[in-house]
Amino acid sequence: MEEKRHNKRFPVKLELEISSLFKQDNVKVDNIHAPIEVTNISRNGIGFRSGSILPLNYYFNAKIQLGNSDSSLYTVVKIIRQQLIEENLYFYGCELVGMPSVLDYIFDEFEER
Template identity: 30%
Template sequence: MEEKRKHKRLDIDVSVQLERLDEDGITTLKYVHVDVTDISRSGVGFKANVPLELHTYYDTKIQIWTKEVVDAVIEIVRCEEKEGVYHYGAVFIGMTDTDALKIDIYQIFNDL
């Protein structure tokens, strides 16, 4: 099977906090803790015990392996439910170059 991703996925032990962003720019104070299954410069895959709607946006705080926190806005683009656990795919739609670089640096170390 051909790899369609532009960026390599990483298996990573991180914690994520999601905060829902609504159309009017109002944030819904709904914090969700999720288990990240993979992350790349372009997006993140994670599991959660709560249903999230497709094409909704979340402000995320991702604590990475160095204990630094990456702030990013994600859009939920894929959802699959298995035995009460939801598996999500999301793309980063707002992230600073500095934060994207942190993920790139992790990739380099991970490949060594």
Template identity: 40%
Template sequence: MKDRRKAHRLPFNATLTIDEVYNQQEVIRESREIPINAVDISKGGIGFTAHESLPLGYYFNAKIDLGNGRQFYSVLKIIRKEEQEDAIIYGCEFTGLADILSLYIDEFETDASES
């Protein structure tokens, strides 16, 4: 199968929390935190695992901390979902990621390749 990724993915270990999941018509999760475990990141998006089912095509807000004071908030759209035995693997794309924030990810990639 041909790899269709537009950006190089880097291992990224973090625990994030989703506090709202929504689309343009409705909010389906409010005031309830859903822990997720990030596994990789690129300028295009982030991959994570979770134990709760989240719908495709929905959005959530995330705070991404890349270390060394590089953190940002972004909206992510759930575009891929694969159910495994012990967790669900998701793929999300950044929506409206500012150029300066993609530079943070470039710096993160440089730091990761040097260590």
């Protein structure tokens, strides 16, 4: 299969929790409390696993820390893909939305490791 990503994904192990989801038309879902395990990241997106069923085209706020505490990204994440990988476990593909290019240095430092 041909790789279509603009930026290389790197393996990473992060644990996050989604507490609420929202859409651009002011639809909001609160009290989600879905634990997720981020498995890979790139400048444009993340991939994660979760036992929760999450709706596509919804957004959530995330704080992603790559390395030291100075390397924290505060970003909006859009869920764009879902795949069942085993019973009660899903893999999600997401894009990072509206992340300013001034934060590219965080990925530069992460890629050098």
